[in-house]
Amino acid sequence: MTDDRVLATLVAGGDPQAFKQLIQRHERLVSHMVSRLIDNQEDLEEICQDVFLKVYERISDFGFQSKLSTWIATIAWRHAINHKRRQKMSMSEFPDDEDFNKVVASDINVENELSETQLESVVQQLADQLPAHYRGVLMMYHVESMNYQEIGEVTGMPEGTVKNYLFRARHLLKEKVKTYLGKEQVL
Amino acid sequence: MKNEDELQNRIVSGAQASNADESAYELVFKVLATPPKSSLPEGFADRVTLMATSRKPGLLKSENFWLISGVSLFLLTGLIVVVVSGFKPSFGVLRFLQHNTGLFLFAGALILSGLFAERKLLRSTHPTV
Numbered sequence: 556m557t558d559d560r561v562l563a564t565l566v567a568g569g570d571p572q573a574f575k576q577l578i579q580r581h582e583r584l585v586s587h588m589v590s591r592l593i594d595n596q597e598d599l600e601e602i603c604q605d606v607f608l609k610v611y612e613r614i615s616d617f618g619f620q621s622k623l624s625t626w627i628a629t630i631a632w633r634h635a636i637n638h639k640r641r642q643k644m645s646m647s648e649f650p651d652d653e654d655f656n657k658v659v660a661s662d663i664n665v666e667n668e669l670s671e672t673q674l675e676s677v678v679q680q681l682a683d684q685l686p687a688h689y690r691g692v693l694m695m696y697h698v699e700s701m702n703y704q705e706i707g708e709v710t711g712m713p714e715g716t717v718k719n720y721l722f723r724a725r726h727l728l729k730e731k732v733k734t735y736l737g738k739e740q741v742l
Numbered sequence: 743m744k745n746e747d748e749l750q751n752r753i754v755s756g757a758q759a760s761n762a763d764e765s766a767y768e769l770v771f772k773v774l775a776t777p778p779k780s781s782l783p784e785g786f787a788d789r790v791t792l793m794a795t796s797r798k799p800g801l802l803k804s805e806n807f808w809l810i811s812g813v814s815l816f817l818l819t820g821l822i823v824v825v826v827s828g829f830k831p832s833f834g835v836l837r838f839l840q841h842n843t844g845l846f847l848f849a850g851a852l853i854l855s856g857l858f859a860e861r862k863l864l865r866s867t868h869p870t871v
């Protein structure tokens with residue numbers, strides 16, 4: 556396994572095999588980053604492709620001030636955000652409880668006791684209803700194991716905002732799960 | 743809220759749930775740690791590598807140096823010629839336009855409205871333009 560610095564140097568020198576290795580090493584991260592913001596599979600592929608083309612174009616300017624993965628994640632995040640902006644989709648507002656209740660009311664059949672897997676699927680649906688920024692931050696923290704500082708670098712948010720986003724989103728999801736579990740017990 | 747923060751931290755650190763809140767958090771954290779079901783098609787890396795390496799590269803630093811040097815030399819030569827030949831710029835045939843200020847303003851307004859229409863109408867309906 557080639558070290559990130561060596562790999563970046565080889566890619567900057569135009570080595571196609573090194574670039575292919577870089578893509579294979581980071582495609583999971585990039586697709587996760589983009590898929591948290593973009594639902595359409597075609598758009599997802601196109602954005603991921605643009606992200607790696609940008610990486611190839613800019614890698615000679617990358618000075619390892621951060622980890623290579625953090626830098627690539629930043630490019631992926633910005634591409635996805637710009638794509639959403641072009642689609643004029645709202646990303647900033649936090650959904651109110653009513654929106655979550657709608658999801659619970661419409662998509663979940665509370666008459667049948669759910670298995671653990673079904674319950675997890677319900678929580679996943681609730682998480683998917685969160686605004687894009689929240690989904691992105693949650694994914695970076697819980698799936699990619701990034702710390703607050705790294706998430707801040709990627710998103711351009713202060714660390715305090717990152718912590719606040721994580722706290723609020725998890726708290727809101729927990730309350731919904733509790734409400735739902737309460738309903739289930741009553742039935 | 744401080745209590746909630748502590749609850750979250752307890753579950754993050756791997757503590758066992760002992761009440762309804764903690765059980766709910768445990769479930770939420772388990773779901774959040776599940777990777778998204780997204781994948782790129784097979785051969786994605788090959789395709790992107792081919793695209794990147796077959797692209798025409800931008801100008802190199804040395805090429806930029808020669809480009810800037812050439813343009814600077816061209817401008818310097820022009821300046822020397824103007825000074826040596828004693829060339830005096832004259833508006834010549836354009837003088838008649840000095841009495842037609844309205845025409846200039848009309849032309850300016852026309853160009854600006856054209857640019858505005860292009861930005862508002864064309865780009866908003868065709869974002870890729």
